[in-house]
Amino acid sequence: MTKPKRRRSSVQSLSATRKKKFLVPPTIKYDPNYARKKISVSDLRDLILHMLCESYLNIPPPTWCTVTNRAQIQHVVFLFVPGLQPRHFGHTDFVKTVSPQRVAPPCEPREDMPFFRATFDTVWPVVAPGSKETLFSSMHALTNVPLTKKEKDKLKRDPASTKRLVLPDLLMTHGQMTANEYPIHSEMGPEGPKAHGWVETVKFFHEGSHTFALDCEMCLSASGKVLTRISLVDFNDKVLIDEYVKPAEPIVDYLTRYSGISEAILANVTTTLADVQQLLLRTISADDVLIGHSLESDLNVLKVTHPRIIDTSIVYEHVRGPPAKASLKHLASKYLNREIQNNGIHGHSSVEDSQACMDLVKLKLVSGDAFGRNVSDISLFKKLHSDKKRPNRSLVLDGSSVRAGAPTSAETRVRVACDDELVSELLANIEKYDFVLGKLRDIEYASNSPEGVAFDKDLFHEKIAALDARLSALYASLPNDTALLICSGNGDVTDLVRIQNQKRDFQRENEPKRWDEVKDVWNQQHLEALKRATETARDAVFFMTMKSDGSLPESSPSPVDSRESSLTMLMDNKAGSSLSIDEVVIGE
Known part of the structure; x- marks a missing residue:
């Protein structure tokens, strides 16, 4: 069978x-x-x-x-x-x-x-x-x-997201400083700048504030950006330093619209970069906290290294996420309900900017870790x-x-x-x-x-x-x-870039003028050309x-x-x- x-x-x-x-x-x-x-x-x-x-x-x-x-x-x-x-x-x-x-x-x-x-x-x-x-x-x-809505709700319910912070919670790590091109202090690693003209903060005891906010204004020389103004405020927004600085090399562009600096302002200034460096070293200990917005630019032009940094461009995230960074002007308007850098052709104020940085950090401390973070999406x-x-x-x-x-x-x-x-x-x-x-x-x-x-x-x-x-x-x-x-x-972005530049130049040229002083107009023909160029781009x-x-x-x-x-x-x-x-x- x-x-x-x-x-x-x-x-x-x-x-x-x-x-x-x-x-x-x-x-x-x-x-x-x-x-x-x-x-x-x-x-x-x-x-x-x-x-x-x-x-x-x-x-x-x-x-x-x-x-x-x-x-x-x-x-x-x-x-x-x-x-x-x-x-x-x-x-x-x-x-x-x-x-x-x-x-x-x-x-x-x-x-x-x-x-x-x-x-x-x-x-x-x-x-x-x-x-x-x-x-x-x-x-x-x-x-x-x-x-998703569920993920957003979960973040909002997380107790850690609303817990009050302290300053050390916001300090930049060595990895963050390296990634954002900060000059590295010897306390954090051996890779710090050793070139002539660089200085670093040292530890010393002093009375008063141990938290400072700094901002600089810069102009353009043949070799790059040079320091022309520095402002430093303490934790209470009191101005400790506000100095114009005479660069060692000729200025080729004062960038007045942004820096607020002109040839007339610097005409009788005798303060040098070395003078400012020594003033900072006498004021800020290596144990103190230094706050700023994209402060790597300021420290690199100052040729100063400091180990304890809080960067408001890192603490407050851009809506698009890193590496994009929100402007200080935007952050001040959104979170402080304050208009800064609004002086038109007269440029920015480094005092105003440093005070805005300090106040943003104070707000972050009391509002919690989730405040200022992008909670609408995830990497x-x-x-x-x-x-x-x-x-x-x-x-x-x-x-x-x-x-x-x-x-x-x-x-x-x-x-x-x-x-x-x-x-x-x-x-x-x-x-x-x-x-x-x-x-x-x-x-x-x-x-x-x-x-x-x-x-x-x-x-x-x-x-x-x-x-x-x-x-x-x-x-x-x-x-x-x-x-x-x-x-x-x-x-192809060629036409889009060209037309956007034309629009930007038109706005800059006519911003200080009254409407009856404007000779050219940005009309419907320009708008249609911009839309066609955007479609192509x-x-x-x-x-x-x-x-x-x-x-x-x-x-x-x-x-x-x-x-x-x-x-x-x-x-x-x-x-x-x-x-x-x-x-x-x-x-x-």
């Missing part, structure tokens, strides 16, 4: 299915006829979260693409490449375009990028953040995740790291907006000098991180000629070729199961692919036999009547 064949249990079937799924590399599927709405940089941020966060974290899956086997994704690399434009991929513009478009040869043959044509089937139109007349930061939109890096099943670590590489500093459990920031160094750092460190964010700047710099300098086409074409080769080498060296996402971040492009070795179980057919032939069929058949599945799979 033949023994009946044993039926596989549901548990065994499930186990086999999971094992089979584990062997299938991750892919990204999308509909080439997608036409709901143009995707935004925020949509790209949510795609990153969807790829890397296994416990979901309240992030809905993207509606414009589907990620299969996302648990198998080992790394996500996101590169901003400002300067990439639709014309580089065979399209005039994407201002009115929603659906992804085929990557075609460029409008200008010398701008051909073989890597893009070989690696990406389509280029996605993306709308950069902004308004009708303004372009916002794509980096901010990508790296900040809005908090993308913290969000990725908060995933309980997979606490992702992030690496941020950039040469401008990123300030290198002490790594945290969620992110490490590294400043790089050039695009080649960025790629080198990325490949050297990618195995340590789940998410890598970088910005390649070469073609952006090549496309933005200084005013009065002709655009160098040959240089730009060289940079285009170098970018393509650089990305090709990067992609070849990426580990398998790595998602590579590339976005320009914005479109917000016209970004995006590419995505999955690096994989393409290995599949023998019993599992490849989802798409030929990416190119499938895409061609889909793109040529707009109605899709002969196709039952309107999607393309990205992945080797």
Whole structure:
């Protein structure tokens, strides 16, 4: 008698299915006829979260693409490449375009990028953040995740957020000072400036206040900014020092609109930088607290180091999050209900600014830790790291907006000098991180000629070729199961910058005048030109692919036999009547 064949249990079937799924590399599927709405940089941020966060974290899956086997994704690399434009991929513009478009040869043959044509089937139109007349930061939109109402309520209920603070709670750490380019006091580390002319505060006993706020006004010399006024107030806002200073070198621009300094004011001044340094050393002990707004600028021009610093630009967060910093004028208006730096052509007052800094710190002390913090969103890096099943670590590489500093459990920031160094750092460190964010700047710099300098086409074409080769080498060296996402971040900003500069110059020229003295007007024609330029500047492009070795179980057919032939069929058949599945799979 033949023994009946044993039926596989549901548990065994499930186990086999999971094992089979584990062997299938991750892919990204999308509909080439997608036409709901143009995707935004925020949509790209949510795609990153969807790829890397296994416990979901309240992030809905993207509606414009589907990620299969996302648990198998080992790394996500996101590169901003400002300067990439639709014309580089065979399209005039994407201002009115929603659906992804085929990557075609460029409008200008010398701008051909073989890597893009070989690696990406389509280029996605993306709308950069902004308004009708303004372009916002794509980096901010990508790296900040809005908090849910539940998360906001939880923060508000946290007793620690309203607990009164003391001054030491607000002191900058060594890592913060290094990241924000403060000169380092020898008490905090050996890397402090040792050059001639620098001094550092020393410990000594003195009566009176042990908390001070400082602000400086500066003018411009041939070698850079020079000190022309210094003000110091105590904890009670009493003015202790208010001195004009005669620079050792000639001033080429008094910056009167900002500094309030003129040639006449400094005509009979004899106080020197060395005099001011000695006055500060006699007044401030190394044990005292020194307060200021972006005080690194003041200390660097003073050539003074001090170990105990409170920086109001750090204590009060910018709505866009770091590295952006709110202006002192904005903070005083928002939190103190006080108008400062409002003297028009007469410039700022360093006494007024130092008193505002002191009062902001006092307010922070009594209001608690959450006061002045951005509680509407959370850093993308913290969000990725908060995933309980997979606490992702992030690496941020950039040469401008990123300030290198002490790594945290969620992110490490590294400043790089050039695009080649960025790629080198990325490949050297990618195995340590789940998410890598970088910005390649070469073609952006090549496309933005200084005013009065002709655009160098040959240089730009060289940079285009170098970018393509650089990305090709990067992609070849990426580990398998790595998602590579590339976005320009914005479109062509040339006209927007020009028109915004015209508007700024018009406002500055006519601000001191009465309405009947204004000769030119900023009319509707100018506004329409600004709106058109903003549309172009917000016209970004995006590419995505999955690096994989393409290995599949023998019993599992490849989802798409030929990416190119499938895409061609889909793109040529707009109605899709002969196709039952309107999607393309990205992945080797």
